[in-house]
Amino acid sequence: MxxxxxxxxxxxxxxxxxxxxxxxxxxxxxxxxxxxxxxxxxxxxxxxxxxxxxxxxxxxxxxxxxxxxxxxxxxxxxxxxxxxxxxxxxxxxxxxxxxxxxxxxxxxxxxxxxxxxxxxxxxxxxxxxxxxxxxxxxxxxxxxxxxxxxxxxDEVDRRLAMLARQSTPDRDPMAAAEVREVHAELRSLAQTVTDTGLKQQLRALSDRLAGACDGTPASTTAIVLSPRETDVLSHVALGCTNVEIAQRLSVTPETVKSYLRSAMGKLDVHTRHEAVVVARRLSLLP
Structure with missing residues (x-):
């Protein structure tokens, strides 16, 4: 082990x-x-x-x-x-x-x-x-x-070890991309486990990654996205389509659209791109 x-x-x-x-x-x-x-x-x-x-x-x-x-x-x-x-x-x-x-x-x-x-x-x-x-x-x-x-x-350990070897995200675009990939994968992994404690821990780790990119904890914002809304936005940030997000999260494309609309409403934006930009500014995404 x-x-x-x-x-x-x-x-x-x-x-x-x-x-x-x-x-x-x-x-x-x-x-x-x-x-x-x-x-x-x-x-x-x-x-x-x-x-x-x-x-x-x-x-x-x-x-x-x-x-x-x-x-x-x-x-x-x-x-x-x-x-x-x-x-x-x-x-x-x-x-x-x-x-x-x-x-x-x-x-x-x-x-x-x-x-x-x-x-x-x-x-x-x-x-x-x-x-x-x-x-x-x-x-x-x-x-x-x-x-x-x-x-x-094991996969979480592997990803976090790989992340630790990367340079500081705000100084290295490649490292920033890796952080975002790890963030999205942690959100996806959380959907595959039955252990409630482990699921919460995976989501907490992803939240820490989001705040670590600019040193600001995500909890400091008044806007709170649901776990599923964050799951969807984390994959939107990687450039995934609704169909691809649905496959990764084991839901339907219509469900993805519903969570995306809800997140956009909370963030007061009108496009997917704006949602990602604002979420990053608020340290809700890396």
């Missing part, structure tokens, strides 16, 4: 997203025990648990190919064992904590981002019986949701 760079203090903990998804999956899958961990430098560390009776698995570090989790990290695909203690398909480095917890049938599903496992979700029961389709489906869906969430966070 990225832990450094200009956005490290701004990025929410991926462990928080993992815990929230695990809690949701515990209800959906209806299995006795669920647990999970993040992958760092190819090693899986177990950290989140629901339904366990002991603390034997807490903090366990699983190297690649070791046990069920290490094999899942190495192969980057879901695996299951119906009787952990007797399985010949895995190593038995972790029999003591796993069997001490009474776990027998276990499913492990990796969270894949960019072709590599970034976390592993487990579902387990204390009987030697296959986990049902409902449980497997719930864990696979959870892994996909987490994969999308982490990919968005």
């Amino acid at each position: 990225p832990v450094s760079g200009p956005s490290s203090l701004l990025r929410p903990r991926d462990g928080d997203a993992l815990r929230a998804e695990l809690r949701r999956t515990a209800a959906d899958a209806q299995v006795s025990v669920v647990f999970a961990g993040e992958v760092r430098e190819s090693h899986l560390q177990l950290s989140e648990f629901f339904g366990t009776r002991t603390n034997g698995l807490e903090g366990v570090i699983v190297p690649p190919k070791a046990g069920l989790g290490g094999l899942v990290v190495d192969r980057a695909r879901p695996l299951t064992v119906a009787d952990y203690g007797r399985s010949s398909s895995i190593t038995h480095h972790f029999d003591r904590p796993v069997l001490g917890e009474g776990l027998r049938s276990i499913l492990a599903v990796p969270v894949i981002v960019g072709g590599a496992a970034r976390a592993v979700l487990y579902g387990a029961i204390r009987e030697c019986a296959p986990l049902g389709d409902r449980a497997v489906g719930a864990f696979v869906q959870a892994a996909r949701r987490l994969s999308d969430e982490i990919a968005v966070r």
